[in-house]
Amino acid sequence: MAGSLEFIKSTTYSGVSSFSITDCFSAKYDVYKVVADDIVTSTQAFLRLRFINSSGTIISTNDYDFADLFLKADATFTQRIYKSVDDIFDFNLSDGSLSGGAGNTIAEIYNPFDTSYTNLSWEASNIYSSTYGVGLKGVGVLKQSTSITGMHFLTNTGTVTSTIKVYGYK
Amino acid sequence: MSGALIKIDEEIVTSSVASVDLGGANWDSSYDVYVVKLNNVQAVTDETSLMLRVLKSSSADSTANYDRAEKVLKAYGAFGDNYYTNGTELIMESTGNASTDTVNSNLYLFNFNNSSEYSFLTYLHSTYTWFDETRGISGGAVHTVASASNGVQFFINSGNISAGTFTLYGLKK
Numbered sequence: 001m002a003g004s005l006e007f008i009k010s011t012t013y014s015g016v017s018s019f020s021i022t023d024c025f026s027a028k029y030d031v032y033k034v035v036a037d038d039i040v041t042s043t044q045a046f047l048r049l050r051f052i053n054s055s056g057t058i059i060s061t062n063d064y065d066f067a068d069l070f071l072k073a074d075a076t077f078t079q080r081i082y083k084s085v086d087d088i089f090d091f092n093l094s095d096g097s098l099s100g101g102a103g104n105t106i107a108e109i110y111n112p113f114d115t116s117y118t119n120l121s122w123e124a125s126n127i128y129s130s131t132y133g134v135g136l137k138g139v140g141v142l143k144q145s146t147s148i149t150g151m152h153f154l155t156n157t158g159t160v161t162s163t164i165k166v167y168g169y170k
Numbered sequence: 171m172s173g174a175l176i177k178i179d180e181e182i183v184t185s186s187v188a189s190v191d192l193g194g195a196n197w198d199s200s201y202d203v204y205v206v207k208l209n210n211v212q213a214v215t216d217e218t219s220l221m222l223r224v225l226k227s228s229s230a231d232s233t234a235n236y237d238r239a240e241k242v243l244k245a246y247g248a249f250g251d252n253y254y255t256n257g258t259e260l261i262m263e264s265t266g267n268a269s270t271d272t273v274n275s276n277l278y279l280f281n282f283n284n285s286s287e288y289s290f291l292t293y294l295h296s297t298y299t300w301f302d303e304t305r306g307i308s309g310g311a312v313h314t315v316a317s318a319s320n321g322v323q324f325f326i327n328s329g330n331i332s333a334g335t336f337t338l339y340g341l342k343k
Contacts, residue, residue: 003173003174004176030209031274069243079248081247108294110274119296119298120296139296141245141304
């Protein structure tokens with residue numbers, strides 16, 4: 001029997017500070033799974049997410065809200081709350097200063113292609129401060145009623161090597 | 171190669187309904203773990219809540235045996251903890267009736283086919299609320315009745331469901 005989670009696209013980038021995955025969202029699916037595993041950065045860095053609209057424009061206006069919880073293995077959990085910012089800053093955290101410090105994020109993207117707000121949630125398993133394990137649970141929204149067709153990723157510092165895979169729920 | 175996530179049931183709501191059942195007569199007991207996706211769920215009435223009950227022999231179980239604990243991740247304020255025991259249903263998330271008011275979620279169902287175990291759920295909602303804020307809820311729940319379940323029912327605590335796509339998948343063994 002055919003499965004209901006269909007592979008759409010895989011994109012690999014190496015040693016860059018930003019990259020895009022274009023034309024991965026369409027009218028064929030409403031809900032998407034994004035798998036970003038083995039994200040290797042050149043230093044401790046966040047991988048930030050912006051969406052790309054159907055005109056090919058990377059949306060960098062202050063229309064993103066997000067909230068996430070850092071579940072730290074060594075300390076009290078941290079709440080991070082951001083409203084009207086220009087990206088989803090906490091999509092992933094990797095520590096390139098540490099061998100084995102790659103980050104991993106799984107995200108669900110809801111209704112990017114239709115002209116409603118784009119909601120997302122994500123969960124991640126990472127390392128920070130060169131030592132400690134940390135889990136991430138986050139939710140966010142792009143408050144623009146525009147059709148989204150792609151994603152743009154950028155680091156807050158240094159470079160990243162990553163393969164991002166996109167799947168659609170049938 | 172065949173896929174591992176198999177669609178079992180789907181209900182697409184485009185006009186007002188009192189409830190949505192996933193499974194029931196369409197339940198396929200050949201899986202250990204199930205995935206439920208909610209997409210763009212909205213209510214007829216503003217400032218209401220989406221609720222869930224498990225199905226026993228295709229009927230929603232309203233006995234006071236639902237426990238849950240969850241963390242509310244708010245983009246507008248300090249995070250919160252919600253928990254209770256022995257509820258008559260699971261309160262999933264707040265709903266509204268504006269075009270941007272949507273509940274989206276990824277749920278996992280465990281042990282539903284095991285007649286000697288409780289029925290367990292985990293979930294992560296991603297919601298744009300009726301008060302125009304973003305939040306998520308990450309939690310776990312259990313129906314503390316040791317009997318088999320054959321699906322879930324969604325309904326609104328006051329009024330009807332107006333829109334949304336509800337999909338049930340099985341995770342292939």
